[in-house]
Amino acid sequence: MSLVEKAQILDAQGIGRALTRIAHEIIEKNKGTENLALIGIRRRGVPLANRLAEKIQQIEGGSVEVGILDITLYRDDLTTLAYQPVVHRTEINFSVKGKIIVLVDDVIYTGRTIRAALDAIIDLGRPQVIQLAVLIDRGHRELPIRADYVGKNVPTSKKEEVSVRLNEIDGEERVIILGKTD
């Protein structure tokens, strides 16, 4: 059994538009960029956070800090994983204390990654508020977590996978649904 491409949800332009809209929403919701910082979750949340920061800067001027979060050590499923994830560095070179943190990831699914990320951030300090931005919300939450900013809602079957491919990591720019073949 292998995974094959079933449909393309977003192309490069679609991803760009979704991120531009999210950038505007972040500015609007927080009435500007004061005290704002973005934290991307490894791996694909990182380029998305960088792009959002760039767009926010273009719209508002001034700079927005961006951090990188590795949640491996905070996962609640380490004992049930068939492989052992490689631990990477968390690189947040600013204090999260009192900040408006926008956590950025590519896909939200069960919500467990975000739970782990929340724990990880709170261990670094006490932000004023943590918001969540994702490019794709594919449903099937196992925890009471929802995103504040969503690029696109994509109802999926649990048998499917959503694959976000970004230039910085994958050398292509699109979002596709993969399905299992018998």
Next chain:
Amino acid sequence: MRLKNKDLLGLQDLSADEINLILDTAIPMKDIIKRKIKKVPTLRGRTIVTLFYEPSTRTRSSFDLAAKYLSADTIGISASTSSVVKGESLRDTARTIEAMGADIIIIRHSAAGSPHLLARTVGASVINAGDGTHEHPTQALLDIYTVREKKGIVKGLKVAILGDILHSRVARSNIWGLTKLGAEVRVVGPSTLMPPEIERLGVKVFTRTEDALEGVDVVNVLRIQLERQQQGLFPSIREYARLFGLNKERLALADPDALVLHPGPLNRGVEITPDIADGTKSVIVEQVTNGVAVRMALLYLLSGEEDSHEVTN
């Protein structure tokens, strides 16, 4: 990628890739040690036992802290305060500890090969924290981590190991680890403290300290094990210090950016002069911090389980 075996018994059995995996994993672990909240939930619910048949301060507390920073529960058992004094065998002690639910057992023992016996006896992971004069893999890993952190790369470096090579498990583990990563390893010490045929491990043997230190990037000074020196293997401590002690003049022969390592505890004025031990080239204190990071990495890497599913996002 993961470690091939459930245990870490020595660097002799590890591949260069496995050593690098441990060192790479130690980098984010060191970040945690530097944080205000030095704790992650990774090993919550796991039990780690330190079983020490020989005295130790830094290795034991380093493992203990590493386990605690990863949220594991720890207990320490010393031979002197346990049923060992009643004559219980290592095998029986190990089975008892395992029956209490230990996931990882860290053992230090004066007999070479004890961790191997233990690893065959129990299903839990076993980490060798020093077995006789055989291996001390986690010390070597923290030494190599420190060198790599400071120098960027291990391959091509010239490393001199200075002192009592014969009785040193630290030296043996370092030799295996460093040569696997492509360093040139030199050993120097009194000929009575040099194991026969040590060249077969791929090292260059020197009898004059000055010759061995010429142009090296790292000097790893070993502790003179005064407790093992009752057999008259060298005439006096003073003579040892004069011929093999690391001092300013000798260190000047090394590369200007050379690092000085020492596994501790120090015999100041014997194998190393105080000005060098506390000097700018010394990374002895950082070795201690790095020891915690490396041991956290190991505990994490030995805690993975086979099978089951993956949940993401």
